[in-house]
Amino acid sequence: MTEKKEGGFYRFLLWRQKHINERTFVLCVSFLVGIGSALAAIILKSTIHFIQRLFTSGLQEGANYWLLIYPVIGILLTGLFVKYIVRDDISHGVTKILFAISQRKSRIKPHNMWSSLVGSSFTIGFGGSVGAEAPIVLTGAAIGSNLGRLFRLEQKTLMLLVGCGAAGAIAGIFKAPIAGLVFVIEVLMLDLTMTSVLPLLISSVTAATMSYIFTGTEAMFKFSQTEAFLIERIPYVLLLGVFCGLVSLYFTRAMFKIEGLYRKLKHYWQKFIVGAAILSILIFLFPPLYGEGYDTIGSLLDGRFVHLMDQSPFSAFQIGYWGIVVFLFCILLTKVFASSATNSGGGCGGIFAPSLYLGCIAGFVFAHTSNRFGITDPLSEKNFALMGMAGVMSGVMHAPLTGVFLIAELTGGYDLFLPLMIVSISSYATIIAFEPHSIYSMRLAKKGELMTHHKDQAVLTLMKMDNIIETDFIKVTPDMSLGDIVKKAIAQSSRSMFPVVKGNDRLIGIVQVDNIRNIMFRPELYERFYVSRFMVSPPAKIINDMPMEKIMKIFDDTKAWNLPVVDSEGRYLGFVSKSKIFNAYREVLVKTFSGD
Numbered sequence: 143m144t145e146k147k148e149g150g151f152y153r154f155l156l157w158r159q160k161h162i163n164e165r166t167f168v169l170c171v172s173f174l175v176g177i178g179s180a181l182a183a184i185i186l187k188s189t190i191h192f193i194q195r196l197f198t199s200g201l202q203e204g205a206n207y208w209l210l211i212y213p214v215i216g217i218l219l220t221g222l223f224v225k226y227i228v229r230d231d232i233s234h235g236v237t238k239i240l241f242a243i244s245q246r247k248s249r250i251k252p253h254n255m256w257s258s259l260v261g262s263s264f265t266i267g268f269g270g271s272v273g274a275e276a277p278i279v280l281t282g283a284a285i286g287s288n289l290g291r292l293f294r295l296e297q298k299t300l301m302l303l304v305g306c307g308a309a310g311a312i313a314g315i316f317k318a319p320i321a322g323l324v325f326v327i328e329v330l331m332l333d334l335t336m337t338s339v340l341p342l343l344i345s346s347v348t349a350a351t352m353s354y355i356f357t358g359t360e361a362m363f364k365f366s367q368t369e370a371f372l373i374e375r376i377p378y379v380l381l382l383g384v385f386c387g388l389v390s391l392y393f394t395r396a397m398f399k400i401e402g403l404y405r406k407l408k409h410y411w412q413k414f415i416v417g418a419a420i421l422s423i424l425i426f427l428f429p430p431l432y433g434e435g436y437d438t439i440g441s442l443l444d445g446r447f448v449h450l451m452d453q454s455p456f457s458a459f460q461i462g463y464w465g466i467v468v469f470l471f472c473i474l475l476t477k478v479f480a481s482s483a484t485n486s487g488g489g490c491g492g493i494f495a496p497s498l499y500l501g502c503i504a505g506f507v508f509a510h511t512s513n514r515f516g517i518t519d520p521l522s523e524k525n526f527a528l529m530g531m532a533g534v535m536s537g538v539m540h541a542p543l544t545g546v547f548l549i550a551e552l553t554g555g556y557d558l559f560l561p562l563m564i565v566s567i568s569s570y571a572t573i574i575a576f577e578p579h580s581i582y583s584m585r586l587a588k589k590g591e592l593m594t595h596h597k598d599q600a601v602l603t604l605m606k607m608d609n610i611i612e613t614d615f616i617k618v619t620p621d622m623s624l625g626d627i628v629k630k631a632i633a634q635s636s637r638s639m640f641p642v643v644k645g646n647d648r649l650i651g652i653v654q655v656d657n658i659r660n661i662m663f664r665p666e667l668y669e670r671f672y673v674s675r676f677m678v679s680p681p682a683k684i685i686n687d688m689p690m691e692k693i694m695k696i697f698d699d700t701k702a703w704n705l706p707v708v709d710s711e712g713r714y715l716g717f718v719s720k721s722k723i724f725n726a727y728r729e730v731l732v733k734t735f736s737g738d
Contacts, residue, residue, distance in 0.1 A: 155294060165337070168299055171289055172306045172341035176348025178289075179282035179310030183349070184356050186259050186278050187315065193267025194433060206453050209269065209426045213484070214418040216268025220261045221414055221488025228257045233485050235280030235492055236582045239308060239330060242287070248300035249291065254284035261490035269425055269432045271480035275315055276492020282311030286345075305332045306345035314349035316362060318551035321544055322346040328541035329582065361554040363440055369522040371561055378518055382508050382526060383533050383565040387572025389474065389504045390537025393497070394573070394581045396478045404486035417487015424480045428473050429453040431480045435499035442506045442527045443553070467510060470503050493581060497538040498531045505530020525561075528553060532562045533569035540573070540580035542566035607686055610723055611707055613716040617643050618653060618673055624661065625668030627653065632662065641706055641714050642677045649706055649714040651677035680706050686715055694723065 158167060197212055224232055230251065235258060242250050258277035266274055286307030290300040305326040313322035323339075323346050326332050407413045425431045430438040430450055441447055451469055481496045509526035512518040528549060536545030545566040550556050577584075616631045618640050631640050631653075638655040658676055661667050681700035684693055684707045697705065697720050707715045 158293075164299075167293070168295070168302070168341055169344060171293060171295070171303060172344045173348055175282070175286045175289060175303060175306045176310040176313075176345035177352060178285040179278075179307050179345065180314035180349035180352035182255075182259060182281045182285070183278045183311055183314035184353065186263060186274055186281075187357075189259075189263040190267045190274055190433075193263065194269075197268065198432070206429070207426070209429060209432065209453075210422045213269040213271075213421045213425050213432070216265050216270050217418060217421070217484060217487045217489040218414065219264040219268070220270075220490050221410065223261055223264065224257075224488070224490070225410060228253055228261075230257075232257050232261055232277075232280070233490055234582075235276035235283075236329065238280055239283045239304060240583060242283070243301055243304060243330065243332075248287055248297060248304045250280070250284040250287040250304065252284070252288050254280055255288060256281070258490060265484060265489035265491050266433055270484040270489040270491055271421065271425065271431045271433070271435070271477065271496070272484045272489060272491020273434050273493060273495025273498075274491065275312070275494030277490055278311045278315050279308045279492070282307035282309075282314075282349075286310075301332065302338050302341055305330055305338070306341050309342050310345040310349035312548075313346040314353045316548060316552055317350055317353050317357075317359075318548050319343075319346035319350040321548035321551055322349070324543045324547050325541065328544050329539055329580070361552060363436075363443055363553045369525060371522075371525060371558055374519065375521065376561070376564065378512070378521060379529065379561045379564045380568050382505060382529060383568025384572050385508055386501060386504055386530055386533025386565060387537045387569040389500060390497075390534050390569060390573045391576050393478050393493075393500060393534070393538055394577055394584075397482050397493070397581060398584055400479065400482040401486055404482070410488070413486055414488050417483040417489075420483040421480055421487060424476050424483070427454065427456075428469070428476060430473055431477060434495040436495065439499060439502045439527075439531070442502050443524050445524055447506070464514075467507060467514075470507055474500060474503050474507065493538060494535075497535045501531035501534030502527045503530070504534055525558060528558060529561050529565040533565040536566035537569040537573040538581055540570065540583075542570040545569075607688075607690075607707070607718070610718050611686075611716040612719065612722065615639065615641055615717055617641050617647070617714065620644055620650065620672070620674035620677065622673045623669050624658070624671040624673075624676075625665070627658070627673065628662055628668065639704055639717070641717070642673055643714050647713045649680075649683065649708050649712060652680050652706065653677050683708050683712075684718055685710060690723075693718070697723075 162170075197208070224230070230253065232254065238254075239250070242248055258280050262272075262274050262277035266272060283304045284307065286303035286305070287300055290303040295303070308330055309322035309326045311322070312325050313319040316322075323342050326342055332338060404413055404417070407416065438450060441450060447466060447470075451466060454469070456465070456469065477496055477500055481491075481493065484491060506523055506527040508530065509521040509523040512521055513523070531552075532545040532549040535548065536542040539545070542563075543566075546559070546562045549562055550559060614635075615637055616635050618627060618631055620642055622630075627640070632655060640653045641649055642651040642653060644650050653673060653676065655662070657678065658671075661671060681702045682696050682705055684696065684705050686707055686709050688696075697703075703721065704717050704719045707718050709715060
């Protein structure tokens, strides 16, 4: 039966190649990717909300000790699911997509089409302080990648379908088709060409439409602008952008540092115990940290912030009106610890929701404090809360356009489009002065594995050492005589360079024919000269795991045309030539970036 199905599928592929051209078929697949991404987003959101209602509907005002337990259960279930069922890392979804595009030829494992849904449902449903957007983006990208592989599409098309899946996921979960398209361009760094724009749009619009059908056409956050934006407020909007940029910098640097500390804990249960303890205590003290935090965002946008402390142990104290502001500021500082503890302790989630959450609080605190002290003209607190969402998202993700369009589509706040742009740009300009990479790309950027909009660097990133290394050089040893070299190496090879190795193939030098040309035709000298005498050190050595951009810099610095390649322990592997790199560069450039 299986053979018949496979035979039927292959007949379909042959029929498709004969009757449907590649471009039209890609459009059809992008439509399917949009549907699949939207359904995954709807399922994930519904599951998370069901779990949250099941366990939090009975919580009372005052200290709720169940908040010490629920988040621990969530990351424990997720951790066990990943450790014993998936048996693969499913965290940091956007980083995984960037890595897949840059290093794995856009191949994402099939289990990512469902594993992140299960993991993040447990994590966030039970109160993990992260967002569902990164897992659903990874799910959508995996749907695109695996559909493309199913239909035997080439690598360049797979990269586009990964982008379609990510765009569809953003559009489906946020009802924001434009933001989905812009996200792929800014964050995943895919080139926008006439070939790519239509499939991306089809996936985004299809996913948003599916979301409208199943969940209604209302914006995710109900926002009605009752206070008009005044041009005189632009200086304060710029200040808010700078403040959001500094908050983004704090969040990015702190999260990267905290995750590094967790990585030093080698055992899974050590990470779980530390993460669970920090997460449960923080959520118990600051209940708005529970889950994605979208209820808190809705309250701040509606001006209802007094009740945010109701389920906290601090609600028993008469701490006054300013106590709530201090409470929110503490959340602003501790959110990064809660999010890091969630993921590092075994949970699964992203930073979309945390960045929106922090931005909303940052904007509200900025305007509220300014109004209470009278240091500025009266500022609309809900308008600034909305603008703060765009500011922090733009800073954390290094994606100002995504921040603008996402917030506008999330809330329907199109009347604030100009100040949203000002906040996003000023926030991005602030953080870029201190941190050149987004939180998603910091790990890859430090390894030189990050795909960028710079085509030369992007092509070098896609090139692999395995494709350019040459291994047909005859190895010689330092105790070989000149006669041995002439008879056993030069006479049997068309190469003009020979690696000198010793012991466990450790490279200690090279022999160049040009350096011995004056003695190689004198037989009387064959037994008088040995390799150890006329070998020379290479201008430089290439380590096999070096990024290609660094390799090119070494070639430029040494002015060499051929350099030996060794592993991390100095063992000889082969040679790489500048001409070989240039040829490979041209091939990758044509294959990856040429338009059809």
